[in-house]
Amino acid sequence: MPTRVVFFLLPKLHLLDLAGPAQVFSTANDLGYGYDLTYVAESAEIVTAQGVPVKAQLEWPELGCADLIVVPGWRSPAFTPTPHMSAMAKHRLRAHHAAGGSVASVCSGADALGAAGLLDGRRCTTHHDLTDELAARYPKAHMVRDVLYVVDDRVITSAGIASGIDLALHLVAAARGAEAAARVARQMVVYARRNGDDRQESAMLRHRGHLSDLAHRVQDIIDSRYADQLRLADLAAGVGVSERTLTRLFTTATGLTPLRYQQLLRLERAEHLISHGTTVEAAARAVGFEDARMLRRLRSRTIPA
Structure with missing residues (x-):
């Protein structure tokens, strides 16, 4: 069975936060590794930070423990007062993780995971401009600074923008093997698959x-x-x-x-x-x-x- 990847889209999301990991999983599927992508939001159309409207479905698909929810980031370098998501959406994130599934974020998408209570007691990261704010907002989380991504108990958080590609390649490698991730990276003309503890800024x-x-x-x-x-x-x-x-x-x-x-x-x-x-x-x-x-x-x- 293919792994279902659900992208949960919030207003003002960054295009590359979405497109980078989506391209990784889409390319992996094209190469025969079995991924099924779905885009869900709380309105039928989301306007991105770059002004491009994105269509999404309102109904969540049925998910299993092998499936993944990804929350792309939205307009930074400052968080909104609260993530623009309903109590039901927070419950969806918590319930999927509690059922054995994985939940990931790119950049400020970590704020959504924090609002759902998924960062408490766990290591996490985000864009280097947002680490202090995220640490203050969720004091029970353990902030890891200046790394590309962090994996802790099926909660995966990554730094800003392009690091979503590194996160997605890591997840492909973990689920389908390093050769699969290497083939995807080569197809995408990605110079190198970086490790999670690589620094955000070269x-x-x-x-x-x-x-x-x-x-x-x-x-x-x-x-x-x-x-x-x-x-x-x-x-x-x-x-x-x-x-x-x-x-x-x-x-x-x-x-x-x-x-x-x-x-x-x-x-x-x-x-x-x-x-x-x-x-x-x-x-x-x-x-x-x-x-x-x-x-x-x-x-x-x-x-x-």
């Missing part, structure tokens, strides 16, 4: 909030060639400044020297490979270290700015 994002055009251009070079041996002189020549000027401007903009930034990218990628079963030695070679000693040193401490 180094490429954390150090891109500045307004220095020169630093961004240098980062573009390093991002695309982080495994190569990049000489400071070549980076400086590539953007038309002296090595001293490059170092000064880059450090002012990012808080890191070019070398430290490259090391951070290498370390982050190596950690991802190791978390998926690659040996430290193989991961070191893959990201450009001559041997594993430097990688081990970097893993044992925080890279200073």
